Amino acid sequence: MPKLIPNIENRVRKLPKPATYSQALQPLFEAVSNALYAIEDRSALGATMAGDVRISITNLTDAGKFRVEIADNGIGLDADRYEAFQTIDTDFKRARGGKGVGRLFWLDAFERIHVESLFNEEGGIKRRCFAFTLRNDEQIVEEDLPNGYVGRQEVGTTIICEGLRGTSYQKAFPKQKATFLRYFSAHFIADFLVGNGASVEVNLDGEPTKYPEAVADLVIGRDLETGDFDISDYGTFSVKGFACDKEASTGLDGNHQLHLLANGRTVESRKVDGLIGLSTIAAGERDDLYFHGCVSSEYLDERVNEGRTAFNLPEDILKEISRKCVEQVRETALADQMVSYNATRRSNYDEFVSRHPIYGFDDPDVQLSRVPFSAQTPEEFATGLVKYQIRRDEERQSTMENVIELLAKGDSVPESFAERLQTAVREVQSSEQLALAQHVVRRKLVLDLMGKLLTRVRERADKQDDFHLEQTLHSFIVPMHVAGHDAAEKRSRAHDLWILDERLAFTRAFSSDKRFDALLKDSENAERSDLIVWDFASGLGVVDPLRDGERVDTSKPLEKVMIVEFKKPGRKHYGPEDQIHFQITKYIDELRGGEIEGFERQRIRIAQDCVFYCYVVADIEGDLKRQLSTWSKSANGQGRFMPLQGDVNGSIEVIQWQDLVNDAWARNEATLYAAKLQRGRPG
Known part of the structure; x- marks a missing residue:
């Protein structure tokens, strides 16, 4: 009668080949699992022996000489189990998840396989020995014990596998003892943690490791x-x-x-x-x-x-x-341990939202559910929430666009329009409040820090080696050695010039501590001005051509320029060479009639009759107070003011550092109040 003839060689050839340590070790792991199952089977029949598996490996680093011997004191290959061994895809171990193909992986992995088993059968203990070979006929070749070989003395099974077959196993099999033990422990860690009653010893070239002790400890x-x-x-x-x-x-x-x-x-x-x-x-x-x-x-x-x-x-x-x-x-x-963790995580989130209000657009519990449970830092919270923020902004934008479209159509307005409009307005207001809070939180932080920094610099006013503190203060307001309009400038052009004037909040038309010969065409002057600005909202002559996407006419010369000089807070000593009027007019003489290389390499001429608005930020005390004694007082009575005359148009105003900070606080008072924030105490 015709029947299907299995092709074992082809079946083994089609088995997936290993690419990792774990996959290469799988045939060996299968043999160890069989040993553990055999011990469980013997115990289930009432045997009281202690389960024991011995794994002896030699020549781990030599694929051709590799040898592993796995010996157990399990039930052995009795008639039923021997029949199952001979049956491909047997369901003998189906209840335990066995697929009946584990020994095919042995044939794929090893050149030579020998099996010896002692088992109980009617009439006493019987022995079974055979070679297991990769070929289509007679894969199981029964044989006697070799001459001089004593063999097993107790019930159980010994499997000997020698030589790694094929380049895949030879390359992927671990060569280091420590690596082998790590993967062996990881694979059977559940057995060793849960405990299956058997002890396992792995002997690697004479070095034994015992389980579950190695894991249980x-x-x-x-x-x-x-x-x-x-x-x-x-x-x-x-x-x-x-x-x-x-x-x-x-x-x-x-x-x-x-x-x-x-x-x-x-x-x-x-x-x-x-x-x-x-x-x-x-x-x-x-x-x-x-x-x-x-x-x-x-x-x-x-x-x-x-x-x-x-x-x-x-x-x-x-x-x-x-x-x-x-x-x-x-x-x-872990419920008890999570109480403290959840409290800390919530506290970290609340602190994050207080510093970054734009992320507080939903209920805190909802927001925390949207980020990974391990998230605790501002970066982790922001990373998890940013996609929800974008979705929210997109939905709000769509809502407003739909309302506008409805009005633009000229069709009859449905009764539900009022509700839709109110919803859109509420969403916009909510977004504005979050954006305002974010804006105000940062400005408060900047002004608080500015006050602390001023106090620290004044404390060190008489220390000649503390010039870096003056540089720090300058850089805090605007980065040094930067031309904000230079597209090739790699350093940050972010600044806080709003401290000086709100109209400068977004300007890029400035030069901070740059040499005149780097700013002006044909200049050979290596001196530096702390800050020069030629564009802000009131129209100092040039609009940033990148701001509105339009190229502007730069043929008209600049008619207004701002010059700012920062003097170290607390400074009292000014020599004859430190005359404010002399320093500022030198800068003006260099700038008048010159050309600034502006945006997109366009040159911007400075008119001869340009008006220069010049500011010096300093503490008016010591030599500077005497130097300015003939100048007019500013409106608040604390600063000094002098108009420029003759060939120079403009003025010089000296502003006290504290007045600069106080004025900035005053300009932001309404938004600070709306955000329920208070001015920090002076440093």
């Missing part, structure tokens, strides 16, 4: 169980958790681990640091431990691949299962 806490819980669409799960010494995660990706099991064996371990949130967990008197959780479920048992190397599930489902399992761990096994 790392377990500090064992009472982190969730009990059974349901995950929608996937059935019932349970997690048995352990608090382990950090060494238990050596060689694994991440610290906290979730081990997904199939039929009691680890299929894959997943890093869950971000899902746990806690950097470490506590158990007993220690708080520097990592969580290891073993996940069991019929759903996973039924969906493991035939080599038990992976689950036949999409990654998004495995991620969802992992997330739900860790959520259950947080709510049960």
Whole structure:
């Protein structure tokens, strides 16, 4: 009668070839799993022996001479198990997740395989020996013990595999002892953590490592169980958790681990640091431990691949299962430890929103649910929330556009229009309030810091080696050595010139501490002015051509320019060469009639009759007070003012540092009040 004839060589050739350490070790892991199952079977029949598996490996670094011997004291290859061994795709171990193909991986991985087994049968203990060979006929060749070989003396099975077959296994198999032990421990960690009653010894070229002692010694806490819980669409799960010494995660990706099991064996371990949130967990008197959780479920048992190397599930489902399992761990096994973590996380979030109000656009609990559970820093909160902020802005924009479109059509306005309009207005107002709060928080911080910085600089006023503090103050207002209009300038052009004048808040037409010969065409003057500005809202002559996307007419010369000089707060000594009037007029003489190379390399002429608005920010005391004694007082009576005469048009005003800060506070008073912020105390 015709029948299907199996082609074993072709079947083995089609097995997936290893690309990683874990995959290359899988045939060996299969043999060890069989040994553990055999011990469980013997114990189930009433045997009282202590389960024992001995794994001896020699020549780990030499693929041709590699040899592994796996010996157990399990039930042995009795008639039923021997028949199952001879049957491809047997369902003998189906209840445990066995696919009946594990020994095919042996044929794929090893050149030579020898099996010896002692088992109980009617009439006493029987021995069975055979070679297992990759070929289409007679893969199992029964044989006697070699001459001089004593063989096993007790019930159980010994499997000897020699020589790594094929370049894939030869390249992917680990060559270092430490690497081998890390992967071996990771693969069987669930067995060793949960405990299956068997002891395992791995002897690598004469160096033994005993399990579960090697892993059990790392377990500090064992009472982190969730009990059974349901995950929608996937059935019932349970997690048995352990608090382990950090060494238990050596060689694994991440610290906290979730081990997904199939039929009691680890299929894959997943890093869950971000899902746990806690950097470490506590158990007993220690708080520097990592969580290891073993996940069991019929759903996973039924969906493991035939080599038990992976689950036949999409990654998004495995991620969802992992997330739900860790959520259950947080709510049960780690509930007490999460109380403190959640309080700290909420406090960090509240502080983040107080400093960055634009992210406070929804209920705090809702916002926290939108970011990774491990998020605690401003960067992590912002990264998680920015996409929701963009969606919110887009929805608000669409709402406004729809209202505008409805009005523009000229059709009859529906009764619901008023409600739609009110909704759109409320959304705009809410957005404006958040944007205003963000703006004000930053300005308050800048002004508070400015006050502290002024105080510190004044405290060091007499220290000649503290010139860097004066530079710091200058750079705080506007970066030094920068031409704001220069597109080739790589340094930051961000500034806080609004402290001087609100109209300068967004200007890029400025030069800060740049040499005149770098600013003006044909200039050979190496001197520097602290700040020169030739564009702000009142129209000092030029509009930034990039601002409105329009090229402007630069043929007309500049008629207004601002010059600012910063003097160190607390400075009292000004020599004859430090005359304010003389310094400013030197700068004006250099600028009048010159050409600034402006935006897009366009040259901007400065008119001979240009009006120069010149400001000196200083503390009027000591020599400077005497120098300015003949100048007119400013409107508040604290500053000094002098018009420029003769060939120069303009004026010089000396402003006290504290007045500069006070005026900035006054200009922002309304917005500060609206945001319920108060001025910080002087430093």
